[in-house]
Amino acid sequence: MCGILGVVSQTPANHLLYDGLQVLQHRGQDAAGIATLDGHTFHLHKDNGLVRDVFRTRNMRTLLGNAGIAHVRYPTAGSSVDHNEAQPFYVNSPFGIVLGHNGNLTNAEELKKQLFVDDLRHVNTNSDSEVLLNVLAHELQASSKGLRLTIPAIFAAVSGVHRRCRGAYAVVAMIAGYGLLAFRDVHGIRPLVAGVHETEHGPEYLVASESVALDTLGFRFLRDIAPGEAVFIDFDGNFHSQQCSDKASLNPCIFEYVYLARPDSMIDGVSVYETRLYMGESLADKLKRNWGELDIDVVIPIPDSSRPSALQLANRLNLPFREGFVKNRYIGRTFIMPGQAMRKKSVRQKLNAIGVEFKGKNVLLVDDSIVRGTTSREIVQMARDAGALKVYFASAAPPVRFPNVYGIDMPSRHELIATGRSDDEICREIGADRLIYQDLDDLKAAVRKINPGITSFDASCFDGNYITGDITPHYLDVIEALRGGGKANKLIDEDQLELDLALNATSM
Numbered sequence: 001m002c003g004i005l006g007v008v009s010q011t012p013a014n015h016l017l018y019d020g021l022q023v024l025q026h027r028g029q030d031a032a033g034i035a036t037l038d039g040h041t042f043h044l045h046k047d048n049g050l051v052r053d054v055f056r057t058r059n060m061r062t063l064l065g066n067a068g069i070a071h072v073r074y075p076t077a078g079s080s081v082d083h084n085e086a087q088p089f090y091v092n093s094p095f096g097i098v099l100g101h102n103g104n105l106t107n108a109e110e111l112k113k114q115l116f117v118d119d120l121r122h123v124n125t126n127s128d129s130e131v132l133l134n135v136l137a138h139e140l141q142a143s144s145k146g147l148r149l150t151i152p153a154i155f156a157a158v159s160g161v162h163r164r165c166r167g168a169y170a171v172v173a174m175i176a177g178y179g180l181l182a183f184r185d186v187h188g189i190r191p192l193v194a195g196v197h198e199t200e201h202g203p204e205y206l207v208a209s210e211s212v213a214l215d216t217l218g219f220r221f222l223r224d225i226a227p228g229e230a231v232f233i234d235f236d237g238n239f240h241s242q243q244c245s246d247k248a249s250l251n252p253c254i255f256e257y258v259y260l261a262r263p264d265s266m267i268d269g270v271s272v273y274e275t276r277l278y279m280g281e282s283l284a285d286k287l288k289r290n291w292g293e294l295d296i297d298v299v300i301p302i303p304d305s306s307r308p309s310a311l312q313l314a315n316r317l318n319l320p321f322r323e324g325f326v327k328n329r330y331i332g333r334t335f336i337m338p339g340q341a342m343r344k345k346s347v348r349q350k351l352n353a354i355g356v357e358f359k360g361k362n363v364l365l366v367d368d369s370i371v372r373g374t375t376s377r378e379i380v381q382m383a384r385d386a387g388a389l390k391v392y393f394a395s396a397a398p399p400v401r402f403p404n405v406y407g408i409d410m411p412s413r414h415e416l417i418a419t420g421r422s423d424d425e426i427c428r429e430i431g432a433d434r435l436i437y438q439d440l441d442d443l444k445a446a447v448r449k450i451n452p453g454i455t456s457f458d459a460s461c462f463d464g465n466y467i468t469g470d471i472t473p474h475y476l477d478v479i480e481a482l483r484g485g486g487k488a489n490k491l492i493d494e495d496q497l498e499l500d501l502a503l504n505a506t507s508m
Contacts, residue, residue: 002100005071006182014034020070020217031047034071047083073087098174121137139156168468170190172207193267195219195220205237210261228248251467280312287394291392300364302368328351360387372417398440405475
């Protein structure tokens with residue numbers, strides 16, 4: 001889960017990109033970067049940290065030009081905190097290209113070997129985004145045959161990327177002397193939207209991870225970029241698009257609607273906020289069926305993303321809705337933080353209970369999801385410490401039982417509280433009096449109520465169904481071994497890994 005932006009403007013792009021990154025800060029708090037293009041010269045600044053900390057006035061002054069891309073990152077399994085892995089990445093052959101990527105390539109190791117042996121390209125970091133950049137550069141070289149790029153050659157190169165790359169990827173890239181390229185993987189797992197702003201000097205275009213960036217920057221929403229589609233915007237303001245895969249189908253990550261995206265965003269024709277309201281309604285209906293006897297005094301959301309679901313649940317059950325926790329907005333997302341001890345400490349820094357809303361009451365806490373359970377356990381205890389008689393817990397999402405390999409930091413099965421446990425066992429683990437989860441079918445129905453055209457989702461963290469079809473048990477073992485550091489040598493059998501990678505390469 002990263003945030004990406006690309007712009008072709010009539011005025012300097014640096015502040016547009018900076019303001020856009022601020023809006024997308026929720027998608028990544030580990031690192032930030034901006035690359036602008038002035039003539040044929042790229043200007044790049046990136047570092048670890050929040051947007052406001054990475055960019056100072058002196059940095060902004062160096063980011064010249066009317067076009068550029070930007071990125072906010074949080075690290076996924078096996079990634080480094082090295083600032084060199086902040087994006088965008090750059091190559092100068094055969095064309096000057098900068099690239100930012102949201103998602104995760106599942107065959108990155110195979111591609112690295114191909115790049116070194118067959119394509120004669122070298123990758124400097126452990127980032128799959130640098131791998132993707134070099135694959136794109138090679139495909140551009142092949143499609144242009146060493147000559148000047150044409151629009152058909154650019155789209156042919158994206159087709160080559162789709163043939164070689166597996167996993168999830170929404171991409172923005174700037175090609176020096178040509179324009180802005182944006183494309184989305186053939187499964188449409190990660191979101192990408194395009195917008196336009198008409199000016200007296202001509203149109204300006206913006207592509208972004210979420211529509212909220214368009215809204216706040218004054219761009220009119222054009223449409224979602226389709227799975228497998230590429231969009232190219234030249235510096236004269238001409239907008240070109242083409243479907244670059246004959247295997248494209250829409251399978252958006254359903255966790256975007258649960259938690260990742262801002263509620264004021266539209267993703268694939270679906271209002272995130274409205275989806276969360278429907279999630280609350282279906283959860284209330286399940287609670288009526290299963291918990292009709294419970295004496296709930298008050299419904300309290302766990303801020304922020306669960307608030308719409310909790311409010312609609314309370315309305316549907318005719319129960320009081322109260323704000324019981326105050327959030328410190330200057331603490332980062334706890335599930336992104338490494339280490340259980342760090343996350344546990346952060347919960348108390350991030351939330352504080354309003355005692356009057358808990359004392360002497362049976363409270364129903366509503367959260368968007370339960371991942372590791374550390375935060376849920378701490379919050380249940382906070383409610384008890386504040387004087388709650390009973391603490392019931394409802395999750396607006398189903399149990400997270402499987403690793404996510406498409407760009408969300410949920411890679412290890414042993415870290416997920418729902419893996420191998422029943423709902424009653426999870427309830428005891430988090431210390432609640434009762435626990436109820438959303439049903440997966442109801443979650444999917446909440447999205448389809450708004451856009452019935454979405455027939456399939458990536459819901460792999462809930463059902464273990466990996467939409468790309470290339471994830472083996474051994475692949476998951478490898479990811480967990482990488483997270484375990486020294487354990488990797490014990491778990492990774494190189495011959496088996498080679499076999500898995502070969503199978504992955506031919507699976508689609």
